[in-house]
Amino acid sequence: MAMRPWFPDAKLGIFVHYGIYAVKGVPESWAMYTGEVSREEYLAQIHGFTAAGYDPDAWAALFARAGARYAVLTARHHDGFALWDTAFGTLDVTGSPAGRDLVGPYAEALRRHGLKVGLYYSHSDWNHPDYPTVRHPAPRRDAEHMTGHHLVEPVDGQEDPVAWARYLEYRDGQVAELMRRYRPDLLWFDGEWERAEEQWGIDRLADLILAANPETVLNARMLSRGDYGTPEQGVPIVPPTGPWELCLTINESWGYQGGDTRHKSVRQLVRYFVEVIGAGGNLLLDVGPRADGTITPEQTARLEGLGDWIAKHSEAVHGTVAGLPAGHHYGPSTLSADRRTLYLTCFDSPREVIGVRGLRSPVTRVRVVGHDTELRHTVTGGLHDVPGVLWIDAPAADQLDDTATVIAVELEGELDLYRGTGRT
Numbered sequence: 053m054a055m056r057p058w059f060p061d062a063k064l065g066i067f068v069h070y071g072i073y074a075v076k077g078v079p080e081s082w083a084m085y086t087g088e089v090s091r092e093e094y095l096a097q098i099h100g101f102t103a104a105g106y107d108p109d110a111w112a113a114l115f116a117r118a119g120a121r122y123a124v125l126t127a128r129h130h131d132g133f134a135l136w137d138t139a140f141g142t143l144d145v146t147g148s149p150a151g152r153d154l155v156g157p158y159a160e161a162l163r164r165h166g167l168k169v170g171l172y173y174s175h176s177d178w179n180h181p182d183y184p185t186v187r188h189p190a191p192r193r194d195a196e197h198m199t200g201h202h203l204v205e206p207v208d209g210q211e212d213p214v215a216w217a218r219y220l221e222y223r224d225g226q227v228a229e230l231m232r233r234y235r236p237d238l239l240w241f242d243g244e245w246e247r248a249e250e251q252w253g254i255d256r257l258a259d260l261i262l263a264a265n266p267e268t269v270l271n272a273r274m275l276s277r278g279d280y281g282t283p284e285q286g287v288p289i290v291p292p293t294g295p296w297e298l299c300l301t302i303n304e305s306w307g308y309q310g311g312d313t314r315h316k317s318v319r320q321l322v323r324y325f326v327e328v329i330g331a332g333g334n335l336l337l338d339v340g341p342r343a344d345g346t347i348t349p350e351q352t353a354r355l356e357g358l359g360d361w362i363a364k365h366s367e368a369v370h371g372t373v374a375g376l377p378a379g380h381h382y383g384p385s386t387l388s389a390d391r392r393t394l395y396l397t398c399f400d401s402p403r404e405v406i407g408v409r410g411l412r413s414p415v416t417r418v419r420v421v422g423h424d425t426e427l428r429h430t431v432t433g434g435l436h437d438v439p440g441v442l443w444i445d446a447p448a449a450d451q452l453d454d455t456a457t458v459i460a461v462e463l464e465g466e467l468d469l470y471r472g473t474g475r476t
Contacts, residue, residue: 067172072098075100076100095179104149106150106346108157108161115355116165119359120337124336125171156234174243187204189251235265244274258274281296295334299336326456330386401457406444412439413468416462420460429461
């Protein structure tokens with residue numbers, strides 16, 4: 053399937069890890085796997101999952117203020133707890149004090165605010181009795197040291213293909229419910245590492261999804277049927293081929309953990325964002341609501357700060373593609389879709405001049421985005437087919453953005469770059 057054009061131009065999505073793990077503030081699903089808490093203690097969190105302050109319209113309004121164009125909610129994580137009333141399995145939100153479907157109101161709210169609807173779903177379910185009935189055909193070398201081995205593979209080593217077939221019916225049944233009820237624009241799968249593609253029945257699942265909505269975008273954890281890559285927590289040095297998004301937490305945790313106060317600053321988040329879009333990707337920025345459904349003031353403030361910067365510099369964000377390769381400008385950049393305007397980001401206050409190397413295209417105008425102040429520019433050097441260096445006068449102090457300044461370089465024609473080694 054060709055990538056839907058809304059996705060690469062979205063630039064920012066919000067990842068929402070919301071589930072019973074927020075009650076005690078333990079790592080989502082993994083606390084049970086690693087033995088941080090027992091399975092019984094982990095599941096007992098269901099009794100404290102109230103969603104008493106859950107306001108999906110407030111979520112959607114906040115995400116829109118942040119400048120996001122889509123969001124992805126954990127409809128079901130590896131723990132098997134579903135945020136909707138499912139006819140498949142018994143572990144869902146109706147058995148908690150929340151007692152109601154949380155996915156439907158989320159999808160409706162996002163659409164009211166003009167955002168695309170994404171749902172996260174894990175292939176794996178560490179609480180389903182039929183899940184640990186087969187093992188990966190290429191076992192992990194550290195399998196004997198896996199704390200949660202009993203949640204993943206048959207403890208006695210005896211496989212049960214009939215039980216595994218029942219598990220796939222359960223998984224496919226839940227995914228079909230999500231498609232039928234909520235018609236997501238994007239499905240974000242996870243947990244794929246625990247089985248091979250053939251074991252998961254990826255082709256059958258993808259066909260089921262696309263039959264319900266042919267325009268649904270699938271992430272790379274649908275393996276050969278995925279549409280885009282999903283690196284986590286670190287900006288790739290070499291960007292993935294094709295569409296991609298960086299999944300990044302605001303602090304150090306995916307779900308709510310009250311003791312995690314290591315929040316990234318707005319400046320850091322802007323830096324991540326600009327570096328990602330400058331390399332042709334999206335940023336999927338994660339929040340972890342509390343068990344009552346409210347998002348913390350610290351995370352809210354950072355989303356709003358990022359949104360303020362995006363709103364001021366929208367022309368350098370939306371309707372752009374990846375900018376200059378490394379070495380042409382000391383910082384990330386984007387390029388307008390018509391390839392006639394370069395947007396250079398400066399994280400620090402420039403001293404005297406900003407240099408751009410290898411630019412063959414004549415420059416017609418240079419200005420500060422958000423001010424429309426024109427900057428003087430000149431070219432020095434150059435020999436035969438090797439272009440000189442474009443020097444742009446540094447903006448005055450009152451033209452600098454407190455977070456990151458963007459310089460628009462308008463070109464006479466489409467961008468033409470020199471990528472050679474010089475005359476030797």
